[in-house]
Amino acid sequence: MRLITAIIREVQLDRVREALIEAEIKRITVSRVSGHGQQRIEEMYRGQIIIPDLIPKVKIEIAVNDAFVDITVDTILKSARTNGAGSVGDGKIFITPLEECIRIRTGERGGTAI
């Protein structure tokens, strides 16, 4: 089991979600986050252009069985890239081993609980 964590652009959330649903990956957790990366953006604040320290992003977390890692990653790669070939600020994907997964309702453990 793996935990896939993707940090993506806010504006790509709809596309990524739609692509994931299309690929039958339907169990996801989404949150608003802010962070630093390579990207620098300009924003208007009180009529002045400023470069914010922290840029808003969306974090998607998906726990999957090993067989689904590749399809999930490929789907995110395809749908989260902007301007065709991708541009700075499109985000990152982290994959971490997942020790255990438990469904609260039944108490099931392991791959079937995902």
Next chain:
Amino acid sequence: MKIFRKRSLLLLVLLFACSTGLFAADGVAIDTGATAWMLTSTALVLLMIPGLAMFYGGLVRSKNVLGTIMHSFIAMGIISVLWVIFGYSMSFGKNILGGWFGWNPDYFFLKGIDTKIMDAGIPEYVFSMFQGKFAIITPALIAGAFAERVSFKAYCFFIAIWGLLVYNPLCHWVWSSDGFIYNMGAKGAIDFAGGTVVHISAGISGMVAALYLGSRRGYPYQVIRPNNMVITMLGAGLLWVGWFGFNAGSSISSGLSTAQALTATQVAAASGALVWVIIESLHQGKATALGFASGILAGLVAVTPAAGVVQPYGAMILGILASFICYGAIQIKNKLGYDDSLDAFGIHGVGGVVGALLLTFLIRPSWMKEAAIAAGGRWTIWNQFGIQALAVGIAIFYAASMTFLIIFVLNKFIKFKSSEDDEMAGLDRAYHGERGYGMLNPS
């Protein structure tokens, strides 16, 4: 109703004054009571526009909140400017082009009314500003039908042209003393404060635009929920308060008819809201805040054309029926699947028609007597119903066809509907470069 006679007299005097080049100020004294109330009403009607901005703004997704609020605010800029330049003249000038709209060189830039006092005892500036607020809110109402999916630039051009070609002529026909709808039947079609001019025209135009532009991405399969019901409720509250200016101010006086309109307004809003939450509780199990707000609006919209001619029991009946019928209309919309996003047609279009038609059966007996005298003997409810239906039909047909034409032509120059990317990014980011809720993220 006295008010209509008053209005027509006042306008006749105005026209007379214009044609002879005299100022009415020469003979008429200012009625300070009426002027004070009309000034207040003018401010109250303006308050409805930020109210509408908040009402609509809370109902969209968080990425569109500022864009939606701007749809109302930009109307305060565009329409106010156009109104002073030629809107007032087109609406309240003398018939030109076969009565399509009016014109009066004195009203161009309002330059000829600097010292003019109207027959009602109020400075004409007050009347023209009061009427201007109605011209602002009408196109802003339409924005609810195509929320979350139109280009800001195209929207600006749309409301400017719509104001000129749809609002001003309709306003002239219904409220100007030489407008043809004003003069239909014994005592004219009854539209006290804008059932046909404001609500039916905005509602039907919204429907046409929503059908022409198509639905939002993912509608109706993807659930699209309000981002902030709290500001929606604040907006609904401001609309209710502002509506006293809208309806009670439409008496263009400060007296008995003002009190009658004010009472009818309160009764209809309350009964509409109450009935909506009751229907909703029985039908879906819970009384929602949005349901209460929708009921307020349904009641207020229905009583708008009727406020001058119905008594409190009549206003109550209108509020109740409006909630039933608008609730039904929204259920039907959900079945049909067209995307009138914030129910501009479902509430304003349908509620406006309900009010304009059903008020016929609730008119004060004294009004019917006056109508019978004006008609030279007999004037029945069904006579008046025919006039009301004709006025409603004309408003629907004219607003629908002109809106279609405007969007069709405008679309050739500026693409009205947002691109898919802009729509997904949200109006705030795509057209304004701002975020409505910056505080939701640490920055």
